[in-house]
Amino acid sequence: APDPGExxxxxxxxxxxxxxxxxxxxxIWQRYRPALELLVAVRVIPRLEPDLRQRLEPDDILQSAxxxxxxxxxxxxxxxxGSVLAWMTAIVLHVVSDMIRYWRADLRDPKRxxxxxxxxxxxxxxxxxxxTDAHLADLRHRVGRxxxxxxxxxxxxxxxxxFGGTSWDESAAEVGxxxxxxxxxxxxxxxxxxxxxxxxxxx
Numbered sequence: 001a002p003d004p005g006e007x008x009x010x011x012x013x014x015x016x017x018x019x020x021x022x023x024x025x026x027x028i029w030q031r032y033r034p035a036l037e038l039l040v041a042v043r044v045i046p047r048l049e050p051d052l053r054q055r056l057e058p059d060d061i062l063q064s065a066x067x068x069x070x071x072x073x074x075x076x077x078x079x080x081x082g083s084v085l086a087w088m089t090a091i092v093l094h095v096v097s098d099m100i101r102y103w104r105a106d107l108r109d110p111k112r113x114x115x116x117x118x119x120x121x122x123x124x125x126x127x128x129x130x131x132t133d134a135h136l137a138d139l140r141h142r143v144g145r146x147x148x149x150x151x152x153x154x155x156x157x158x159x160x161x162x163f164g165g166t167s168w169d170e171s172a173a174e175v176g177x178x179x180x181x182x183x184x185x186x187x188x189x190x191x192x193x194x195x196x197x198x199x200x201x202x203x
Contacts, residue, residue, distance in 0.1 A: 002031050007081045007165025014078050025070050032088055034140060035163035036062060039089060041144040042155055044096055055103055056096070064099070065092045082170035085160060146198040154191045157183060 010028055017024035040058045048056060068091050076087055147155050153175050161171045161183075168180030177183040 002034065004165060006031050010081065010084055011078045014073065014076065017073055025073065029066055032084060035085055035159050036088060036092055037140055038144050038147060038159050038163055040092065042148045046148065052100060052103060056099055061092065061096055065095045068095060080170060081165040085164035085166065142199060146195055149198050150194060157187055157191060
């Protein structure tokens with residue numbers, strides 16, 4: 001997950017983007033992409049019908065979402081890290097719904113499919129080297145497999161708090177916990193022991 005201090009820079013980056021700094025969006029996207037990757041892995045893909053799982057690639061979902069997020073960022077109202085993740089999550093789910101309708105309507109010709117041109121939209125995947133990228137992708141894949149075994153409530157606590165940069169209070173509000181302290185206690189007493197058992201060791 002990104003360093004927690006990274007998320008404090010989001011509000012400033014939103015303002016810089018509105019003032020014409022295109023690189024500000026790349027910084028925002030890099031901050032929140034890990035959380036969205038996990039949400040797609042544990043909430044979206046497992047719920048798709050088998051034929052759709054073969055057609056809808058996580059990277060395609062995320063790239064399409066990134067394009068929409070960039071286009072709509074000028075209208076976004078920043079209310080804290082939780083507001084950013086909630087807004088982006090809603091866009092991801094909307095993108096998935098559009099993709100499902102598109103496939104079910106049989107509008108796509110597989111022979112004409114082309115990948116999203118990420119360079120044309122200036123959406124960076126990472127500012128790290130290939131080796132570091134691969135290592136982080138492997139770590140997130142293993143975390144995703146472990147999270148998939150947890151309840152949706154516990155998935156939300158982990159993703160929001162540690163990958164979305166939210167406070168314990170924001171995480172608590174998202175799962176209906178009475179307080180940030182209660183959500184934190186639930187994580188340490190219930191979620192963390194489960195993750196310790198489920199998280200595969202590196203090869």
